Amino acid sequence: MTMPIETDYLVVGAGATALSFVDTLLSQDDKAEVVFVDRHASPGGHWNDAYSFVALHQPSAVYGVEGVPLGHDRIDEHGPNKGYFELASGAEVSAYFQSVMRDHLLPTGRVQYFANSDYLGDNRFRNIFSGEETEVTVRRKLVDTTYFETSVPSTHKRKFDVQEGVRVVVPGALPDLWKSGDLPDHYCILGAGKTAMDAGVWLLEAGIPAEQITWVKPRESWLLNRAFVQPGEQFFEETLKGQIAIMKAAGSAETVSGIFEQLEQDTVMLRIDTDVEPEMFHYATISQGEVERLRHIRNVVRKGRVVKIEAGRMTLQHGDEKMAENTLYIDCTASAVRPKPVAPQWQEDRIVLQLLHVPLVTLNAAVSAFIEANFDSDEEKNALCKPVSFVDHIDGYAGTLAGTGMNRFLWAQNPQVSKFLSASRLDPAAPTIRWLQANAPERLAILGEMQAASMAAMPNLQRLAAKAQADHG
Template sequence: MAHIETDYLIIGSGAVGLAFADTLLDETDAHITLVDRHGKPGGHWNDAYSFVALHQPSAFYGVNSMALGADRIDTVGVNKGYYELASGPEVSGYFDRVMNQKLLPSGRVSYHPMCDYIGDGRFVSILSGEETTVTVRKKTVDATWYNTRVPSTQTPKYRVAEGVRLVTPNALPQLWQSKAPRPAHFVIVGAGKTAMDVGVWLLNSGAPPEAISWVMPRDSWVVNRASTQPGMAFFKESMGGQAALMEACARATSLDDLFERLEASDQMMRIDPQRKPTMFHYATLSKAEVDLLRRITQVIRLGRVQAIETGEMVLDQGRVPVAGTSLFIDCTASAVEPKPVQPIFQGDKLVLQIVRMPLPTFSAALVAYVEAHHDDDAVKNQLCTTIAFPHAIEAYPACVMGNMMNQFKWGQDKALRQWLRNSRLDGFGKMISEIDPADEEKLAIMARFKAGAMAAMGNLPKLIAAR
């Protein structure tokens, strides 16, 4: 049995664990040990389908010290006119560089891939079975709390009859290798961001819209990607969008009214304008993607799939016949399972969670900064109040209010405020700090934002209570 010592033992080398480690390395002289089951850093990005991409700009994803992408504006495709979205392979390569060009060369980081953490400062090699014990001088950091799932790492919760062709999205680009007949029909099972990605991929890859069915248990509101763009060129869309959000939160009389106001101001979109969505996961799309997905007209709204049998699907609210040569694509994995939040700082344990929704890597980096510069857990938890990931529209007002309250507290801490201004992960902070005092248009937008925020804080508790 091997034995090692470290200051911080981080369980998980996915995006969250790496973002925490990167900032902790820069802000302290601590030694860090990372343990992960995967064979290389990046967490669920190692398991995702090859055509996955970020749905918000690369400019503010990843770790604080290393840029992702080249700050390019896409000139082709469904993201045309917006800042680039790193592809899955690009993100995986980026996290590999973070580990091998930043963390390990520091001499203060040890990395143990292909190892299963079994608790109490012990982990076991998946390949050799050797157990290692760890003396942790400061804290054990749980970077796996969200336990992000993708279809390739989860077994479907519905029954599948023998002979039914069911695949995960990972298999789609390899269909040319299949010896089975060409699918006569494609059935997308699930309605989250993965299902949206699959719909866009199928259509862009040549599948006719009439050859696609979409099982959609719930309709979803999606964020308009135009409102997430960094940089002064998009100030009107981004900060103007934030002002519109504040005004909607201030004036809304109900949840439905809130989302309809956000839709009217181009902050939110829905794929079917005739349906009232009940789901909201912060999925972010361009208008071009929404227009593309609207071409899929065979949408099945009979609840969740209970079973796929030969020639038909069994759903919560009925049965639907399907061609025997259909290819079913499972998109039902929930990236983040619903569960209650908990304090981040817990004595000698630290549980990484989101403190600015929906930005997990920004949140992890900020938590690391607070860990490095404050001693008292009560103070740290006050600065890093966790925000529950939403699964329905009812949770959205609490997310907005949580973001606002945390931002206010950060603004009262001079050193943290300066760190935020310099952080590449804070998409809008630096942009706001660089406003030309003579730019009346931008100043007017900021005045709208501030006035709206004051009014929103008075109305958001009513929207939260109405859930």
């Protein structure tokens, strides 16, 4: 049986991007009505599936939705993030998004939320449990927030074979190991991304000796130093210093690798193994404290991706590796974001939300919603929002920097968008600049250096981005 309903916007997904978009849309358009459709039982998207010790990479203060602050603007006093703004845990983020839906969006009376439901296409969805189908009459737009659907360890499909009897777990199983009473003799982390780094830090802080840990790293990664991505007036000069360093390196480097090498000298970029040239950059943000901990893991296997795991042996793309019989393998091979070709965001009867200001996904969505509510034609909207490709190989960094810079320039030149951003909680600079304008305007002089460095970098970034496109297709 099919039940009919009507709405202005049918939003597919109820993760961070979807919630941020709808929060801003409702604040900008007091008539808009929204229907959410999502397969999870609770709002929050991939946060529902994340491992228990996951935390934000970026400060809580600039994540979430515009209308509801996340966290308490607290500086951490302990642990590897000591001295920097708090990073909400996965549990805190999940609870936050549940509260956003329950206490902020649904009480408007203009939002309907259908959990446990699969979107079928053609403005129809089906409840996973009851099988009941609903047909939606959409008066304005379908909003697709799943274009860059996130993959996490607990839901992705393994791309390697495992012999029966070999123990392979996802990171979320680690905190419950003590319950089994059968602890492994050795631990092996599979994957080189931020999830693998989180798993490594967890193992070390749990008390497992580094020599009992093997780390399979198909690629090394460049990492952003969290010291240079802090909001707040107390970090203003240091954060701007990092951004200026990025632009100056981007303006002078002969290659994209040269940008990273210069930024490593400036301590803006970090890598765990300084003897290995990184090929990957996913905007993972890390503290120097975490890097120092992870450098204790010296048993690193660099033979490509895992193909097969048997008792006492791993088969990898470029050779075999002998392993202890009683090894626990921790599967961190899920890709956080699947790279896809970009396309216009506004496509007649739909909005396909993409990356505009990398890596600030919730800011992207809020700006898109503001533009949807305040501009008329798709041509106008698309002219203000140029989707940016996701970075995988380091050569993509030039295009991402150039694309993000172009969008920032377009927004700064438009009085409406500029005014919105100047008051945005999700724009890392906006609250700090407001505070400095009122309390210490002389400290804003450094913004001129930032603007000059950004303008000077653009021609070289465009050259490097064009070369990367030609080299990688």
